[in-house]
Amino acid sequence: GESQKETTSTAENEKKEELTSKDIIEKAAKDGKVGNWGLGNEYEVLALLAKYDLPTDFLSQDFTMDGFDDDSITLASAMTYNELGLVKNDYEGGYGYKDTVEYIDMNDEGVAMLEDNIFCSKDFAKENPETVAAFLYASFKGWEYAVENPKEAAQICYEYGSSVSKEHQEYMADEVAKLVSTDTKGEKVSDIGNMDEDAMKQTLDIAKKYVSLDDADANEKFQNLTLDDIRDTSFYEKAQASDGKFNVEKKKVSIQLKWLPDAQFMGYYVALDKGYYKEVGFEDVNIVSGGGDIAETTAVNNNTVDFGVTWETNLASADASGMNLVEIAQIFQRSGLVLVYKPENY
Amino acid sequence: MSEERNIEIKTRQLGVTFKDNEGKDVAALTGVNLEIYKGEFITLLGPSGCGKTTLLRCIADLQKPSEGDVHIQGMTPKEVRLQKKFGFVFQQPVLFDWRTVKKNVELPMEIMGYSKGERSDRAMEMLEMVGLKDFANHYPNQLSGGMQQRANIARAFGLDPDILLMDEPFSALDEFTKEKLHEDLVRIWKATNKTILFVTHNIQEGVFLSDRVCVLSPHPGRLSAIVDIDIERPRPVEVKESTHFNELVTKVRNSFEGGSV
Amino acid sequence: MSEERNIEIKTRQLGVTFKDNEGKDVAALTGVNLEIYKGEFITLLGPSGCGKTTLLRCIADLQKPSEGDVHIQGMTPKEVRLQKKFGFVFQQPVLFDWRTVKKNVELPMEIMGYSKGERSDRAMEMLEMVGLKDFANHYPNQLSGGMQQRANIARAFGLDPDILLMDEPFSALDEFTKEKLHEDLVRIWKATNKTILFVTHNIQEGVFLSDRVCVLSPHPGRLSAIVDIDIERPRPVEVKESTHFNELVTKVRNSFEGGSV
Amino acid sequence: MEDKVVLKKMGRRKKLRERIRENPKWQKASTVILPLIFGIILVGLWQGQVLHRLFHTDTFTLPLLDKIGSIMADNKEKLLENTFSTLQVSLMGLVIGSILGYLMALLASFFPKFGQGGLAVIGAFASIPVVAMAPVFNNWTKDISRDASFRSMISKTIVVMLICAADMGLNAYKGLTNLKPYALDLMAIYASSRKKIFFKLRLPNSIPYVFSALKVSVPASIMTAIVSEYFAEYITGVGRQIRENIVLAQYSTAWAYIATACLIGIFAYAILMILQSIFLKRYH
Amino acid sequence: MREKMLNIGNKKWFSAVFWILLLLIIWEISAIVVANTKRIPENILPHLYQIIMAAFSGEKVSGELSASQAVLTSAGQTLLRGFLGFILGGVIGFVFALLMKMSNLLGKMLFPYLMLIQLIPVLGLAPIILSITGDINVSRVVIAAILSFYPVATNTLYGFKSVEKEKYDLMYIYAAKKHEIYQKVLIPAAMPYFFIGLKIAAPMAVTASILVDTLQGDGGLGCLLSQSLKHAMSIYTFWLIVFFSAFIGIIISKIIGLIETAVSPWKRRP
Numbered sequence A: 001g002e003s004q005k006e007t008t009s010t011a012e013n014e015k016k017e018e019l020t021s022k023d024i025i026e027k028a029a030k031d032g033k034v035g036n037w038g039l040g041n042e043y044e045v046l047a048l049l050a051k052y053d054l055p056t057d058f059l060s061q062d063f064t065m066d067g068f069d070d071d072s073i074t075l076a077s078a079m080t081y082n083e084l085g086l087v088k089n090d091y092e093g094g095y096g097y098k099d100t101v102e103y104i105d106m107n108d109e110g111v112a113m114l115e116d117n118i119f120c121s122k123d124f125a126k127e128n129p130e131t132v133a134a135f136l137y138a139s140f141k142g143w144e145y146a147v148e149n150p151k152e153a154a155q156i157c158y159e160y161g162s163s164v165s166k167e168h169q170e171y172m173a174d175e176v177a178k179l180v181s182t183d184t185k186g187e188k189v190s191d192i193g194n195m196d197e198d199a200m201k202q203t204l205d206i207a208k209k210y211v212s213l214d215d216a217d218a219n220e221k222f223q224n225l226t227l228d229d230i231r232d233t234s235f236y237e238k239a240q241a242s243d244g245k246f247n248v249e250k251k252k253v254s255i256q257l258k259w260l261p262d263a264q265f266m267g268y269y270v271a272l273d274k275g276y277y278k279e280v281g282f283e284d285v286n287i288v289s290g291g292g293d294i295a296e297t298t299a300v301n302n303n304t305v306d307f308g309v310t311w312e313t314n315l316a317s318a319d320a321s322g323m324n325l326v327e328i329a330q331i332f333q334r335s336g337l338v339l340v341y342k343p344e345n346y
Numbered sequence B, C: 001m002s003e004e005r006n007i008e009i010k011t012r013q014l015g016v017t018f019k020d021n022e023g024k025d026v027a028a029l030t031g032v033n034l035e036i037y038k039g040e041f042i043t044l045l046g047p048s049g050c051g052k053t054t055l056l057r058c059i060a061d062l063q064k065p066s067e068g069d070v071h072i073q074g075m076t077p078k079e080v081r082l083q084k085k086f087g088f089v090f091q092q093p094v095l096f097d098w099r100t101v102k103k104n105v106e107l108p109m110e111i112m113g114y115s116k117g118e119r120s121d122r123a124m125e126m127l128e129m130v131g132l133k134d135f136a137n138h139y140p141n142q143l144s145g146g147m148q149q150r151a152n153i154a155r156a157f158g159l160d161p162d163i164l165l166m167d168e169p170f171s172a173l174d175e176f177t178k179e180k181l182h183e184d185l186v187r188i189w190k191a192t193n194k195t196i197l198f199v200t201h202n203i204q205e206g207v208f209l210s211d212r213v214c215v216l217s218p219h220p221g222r223l224s225a226i227v228d229i230d231i232e233r234p235r236p237v238e239v240k241e242s243t244h245f246n247e248l249v250t251k252v253r254n255s256f257e258g259g260s261v
Numbered sequence D: 001m002e003d004k005v006v007l008k009k010m011g012r013r014k015k016l017r018e019r020i021r022e023n024p025k026w027q028k029a030s031t032v033i034l035p036l037i038f039g040i041i042l043v044g045l046w047q048g049q050v051l052h053r054l055f056h057t058d059t060f061t062l063p064l065l066d067k068i069g070s071i072m073a074d075n076k077e078k079l080l081e082n083t084f085s086t087l088q089v090s091l092m093g094l095v096i097g098s099i100l101g102y103l104m105a106l107l108a109s110f111f112p113k114f115g116q117g118g119l120a121v122i123g124a125f126a127s128i129p130v131v132a133m134a135p136v137f138n139n140w141t142k143d144i145s146r147d148a149s150f151r152s153m154i155s156k157t158i159v160v161m162l163i164c165a166a167d168m169g170l171n172a173y174k175g176l177t178n179l180k181p182y183a184l185d186l187m188a189i190y191a192s193s194r195k196k197i198f199f200k201l202r203l204p205n206s207i208p209y210v211f212s213a214l215k216v217s218v219p220a221s222i223m224t225a226i227v228s229e230y231f232a233e234y235i236t237g238v239g240r241q242i243r244e245n246i247v248l249a250q251y252s253t254a255w256a257y258i259a260t261a262c263l264i265g266i267f268a269y270a271i272l273m274i275l276q277s278i279f280l281k282r283y284h
Numbered sequence E: 001m002r003e004k005m006l007n008i009g010n011k012k013w014f015s016a017v018f019w020i021l022l023l024l025i026i027w028e029i030s031a032i033v034v035a036n037t038k039r040i041p042e043n044i045l046p047h048l049y050q051i052i053m054a055a056f057s058g059e060k061v062s063g064e065l066s067a068s069q070a071v072l073t074s075a076g077q078t079l080l081r082g083f084l085g086f087i088l089g090g091v092i093g094f095v096f097a098l099l100m101k102m103s104n105l106l107g108k109m110l111f112p113y114l115m116l117i118q119l120i121p122v123l124g125l126a127p128i129i130l131s132i133t134g135d136i137n138v139s140r141v142v143i144a145a146i147l148s149f150y151p152v153a154t155n156t157l158y159g160f161k162s163v164e165k166e167k168y169d170l171m172y173i174y175a176a177k178k179h180e181i182y183q184k185v186l187i188p189a190a191m192p193y194f195f196i197g198l199k200i201a202a203p204m205a206v207t208a209s210i211l212v213d214t215l216q217g218d219g220g221l222g223c224l225l226s227q228s229l230k231h232a233m234s235i236y237t238f239w240l241i242v243f244f245s246a247f248i249g250i251i252i253s254k255i256i257g258l259i260e261t262a263v264s265p266w267k268r269r270p
């Protein structure tokens, strides 16, 4: 089959240039070979399929990119800072496709949704305003440093019990830095953590369209959510305006990540490593790794941890079902999701 | 034997009915009226399946009578059982696989709260009596059929119950062992003034050992005759060749009605 | 009996050694040389634990001898077993709980491939013989001890094996049933010219039934005497009261060496 | 005097109680009634939020029953669809796995030491965590079919199968070999073939053990099906729904699916119990 | 000839060697097939020597650890939790069986629910357990225990129920107290069944402890497993974990077998 594939791909080589993302998506959808992990990651893909009037079905990708590798999925979801790297690079664990693969970027397609943020419970924010602001201040500082020195940040993550190989860590750090410092339109942003009105609105709108909750009450509440229900910009502003002096109410705090420890969360590790948290008055900041069955929203809601990293959609649906959580900063300014494909398949 | 002796066990119109597979009632025992004196050695004889085991089980509170009742020392079987006054030798040896022969014999003594040393001494004594001293540390599945039954007997003798119920204890044993155990049994019985209810198929054995022989008949199981055995004690083995002994044996045999079930 | 009769079973220096818990050897049987003629009724007598069951098991290929060997019709026990020539009545009734009495009796016939009708007829016939006709549809745990043993006997009789090995089949039975089954056994034996090896503790029984009585002695188990029973057949029950019968019984008894194990 | 009357009364009352207790009809009915009573108490404690106080939890993580019920009622079709897919996987895995385990046990009973090795191998497979097996089988079954839903089902079934095989293997082996003393001797005397020994002795002897194995495998098969759904290629099944909803913090909906899983379990268990009462009628 | 085969078949060493060889052969044949048809065979089925090489390679895959080191370090955490959970589950299972045996009423009431607890997925259970215990590691042990107690409970209960009537009769005659009946008859009689339960529960406990690693992502085989599956490190780490956990399962069941023969001398037939 290998050689046959090659001949077709060379024959269609010239035609390939003219292929638009619409063609690719249409073909993949028709073959039933669009992949995503589901579990709250799928809305951008659904929005994209809907944008081209295609049926919103997709295959479930497992942890690996094996499905993409063996062509059981021809248009596969990938995070720029993770799976895309694995597909392209040939270090340990990578598939080594280099630049022979191409991808469709959600930001370009106008269906981007915002990912990693920082949130806490409304009660916690109300009772510990200084703590929240101080935490943001130090975390932003950490992120700032990480964005400027991704290599060093990767090294720091690697040392903090990361289970990701060094090369991949470095790749991740580079890509994450881009997400933190570029917005959905590809423009540089200067303020880390900024909660951009438009981008957040777009995220919520897409979510409302594609998230369908089985719980009728929750669903209704979800549809009626406004941005102001799920975010509070005051702490961000306070942190931005601060001189770095805080009077923290709680000296020991913890933050639960959305996934296992790696450069996706380098800002916090850098802040911890460089002592930024200590500088603002914390005795101890515990970074709890996530990626587990206890979702970060649950952990924050039942007070096991103080802060959490999650995505806007998750936060909104959690609030809709009765949790009282609030976003206090938006770290990733653009969507990290792309749909990767091998051009020879089209 | 004086008539003023205390009645130890008394059954009144005792009846037991089982259900068979189709749910029909099968009478295993009906209308049994039996008075057993304190210190008496009494034998139950009867064809296979006539209800001997069932009668023993009723007395020992292992089986609830369907009709009538049992009184023992003026108490119910249950009360007597709870006072640990029964000893029982089952028809089939019930030995625990995971205990050695000696440990099996010690079991009831453990429950009665004998001290460790006493237990061990007594168990060895009993095993010596039944000729199993050398097999004390074997497990039951390493014994022959007769040896298992002897271990079973040793266990019952290890205790000193008021009432000893023995269900065909010696039928798997050879003549010599049997004769020796007859002697031991009678000796122990005399020394401790136990009341003994003994089941056997062997008329000679029953006559030789007992004060009275009760004959049960089948269809349904009931008490059909009681024969007094008026042979003086102590009874040497030679008594078995006496005319009176043989007359009694014949008398018992004749009181059987029909064959087996 | 004529000396030219064929030898059916022959053991040569047969010995069996078991290991006890401490791994020491225990000789259950040593140097047994025995010749059994075709069509003979032979009884094994001996104190409990002397190796009777073990000897039967060696002949039936259920136990590998540690020494010596067994020849049957010029074949090994295994070959004979595979030709389905054995019948065996075990000392303990081995009945399958999940089968009714009748189904238990039918089991070997099922294995031998009898037709359904034949199986059922024969099973009922055998159950009638042992007096269990009314209990055909009961399950084993609904039977008394003696009734279980009778079911066990019925099962062995249901087949028609060349060699019938019976390990204390009648010890749990009452006199009447026993006498009836003695009669049946002898009748069947005569009619079919089986070779029968019969284990019992009852000297009278052994003498009454057999052509020869083999006495085993313990420590270690060995053949200590063989007594020819030269009583004419057919033997009516009254023969038990004859002087010659009693002489033979005494002769056998005297050939015992010492008591039980 | 009065004491005696009281005693008599007590005696009678006790007799009545005992009579009820010994009544076979009550014996049968009680196996249904008693759990039901417990269930009603549980429902009361749950709905009355006593459980929540006991477990220091809130109605958010452990939603109230009426809420769960109303979600189930609202999503009947979706629920049924997912239930069917989970049931299919667990049932197929259970049946194939149990047969496989039984055959393995059979082999082990024929060649004891030899076959026990085989049992150990199956046991080893069962010790590989479902989380690890699921993706591997996903990969292995990729070539089976072009239809993702089909191959995904196969791979889930294989996982369930292995788990059930181990359980059945161990129990059945015990049932096939734990025979009455002399039972094998009896069969040897009749020179019965291995086949006959199996059908007449070992098989009937093993039936109670088979049921004791099933009592473990039935819930295990459902649980395994649910876990393997987390990793499956094709998104369907109760387990997958639970996970999706937990991620979205929709605990009420997740519990609706958990309740469904429990209902499947109860249903399967009830069937098992009925089968058991039919098959074990003869075993006293 | 057949006789001989049977004899060889019953030799202990042969059985072990046979099965191991058979597995190896099947594995290698499949590995060759995979190697010739797939682009990245190690994701599907690597050669055994590759896995062995990965086990001994010193190359750092995670932090400062080589693959084997990473597996062993994580395994330490996981197995400790698994072990605690297993012990806890075994004890709870045994106690439940005992309770259900002691009280018929309780037994009938509870038994169906014990099975139901098994069915509540960890996902639903975890947050509740966490809110009860307040500590993620304690929760992990508790959940591992919950997932492994049921086989022990059912099998032990079955063992209690398998005690023959005659044995009860005997104890009844001695008017043995309830605790004596349990101590001297029921518990020893149920031991073989208890051990079956343990043997079935052991792999479940391993599985469960790996599963509960992922409640939160701080270390343990489960986390390493999902990381290596995600190709965040050498895929051989994944294969090492698969082999390691199977190995642990076998070892545990062997150990349980040894304990069983040690505590039941009457079964040791020469």
Ligand SMILES: Nc1ncnc2c1ncn2[C@@H]1O[C@H](COP(=O)(O)OP(=O)(O)OP(=O)(O)O)[C@@H](O)[C@H]1O
Pocket (backbone or CB within 6 Å): B141, B142, B143, B144, B145, B146, B147, B172, C018, C019, C020, C026, C027, C028, C046, C047, C048, C049, C050, C051, C052, C053, C054, C055, C091, C221, C261
């Ligand atoms: N499996 C075994 N392990 C160890 N020793 C055994 C085993 N089976 C039998 N023996 C020993 O072998 C000897 C003979 O046993 P066997 O069963 O042949 O006696 P028997 O003559 O049939 O006795 P009985 O009349 O009591 O049935 C006994 O001492 C017994 O302890």
Ligand SMILES: Nc1ncnc2c1ncn2[C@@H]1O[C@H](COP(=O)(O)OP(=O)(O)OP(=O)(O)O)[C@@H](O)[C@H]1O
Pocket (backbone or CB within 6 Å): B018, B019, B020, B026, B027, B028, B046, B047, B048, B049, B050, B051, B052, B053, B054, B055, B091, B221, B261, C141, C142, C143, C144, C145, C146, C147, C172
């Ligand atoms: N559990 C039971 N279910 C039904 N019938 C039973 C049960 N137990 C005993 N029987 C019946 O009760 C009758 C008497 O049995 P029992 O055991 O008392 O006889 P036995 O006199 O001891 O006989 P044996 O001398 O053979 O031991 C028998 O007919 C038997 O079938």
Ligand SMILES: [Mg+2]
Pocket (backbone or CB within 6 Å): B052, B053, B054, B091, B167, C144, C145, C146
């Ligand atoms: Mg009886």
Ligand SMILES: [Mg+2]
Pocket (backbone or CB within 6 Å): B144, B145, B146, C052, C053, C054, C091, C167
């Ligand atoms: Mg014997």
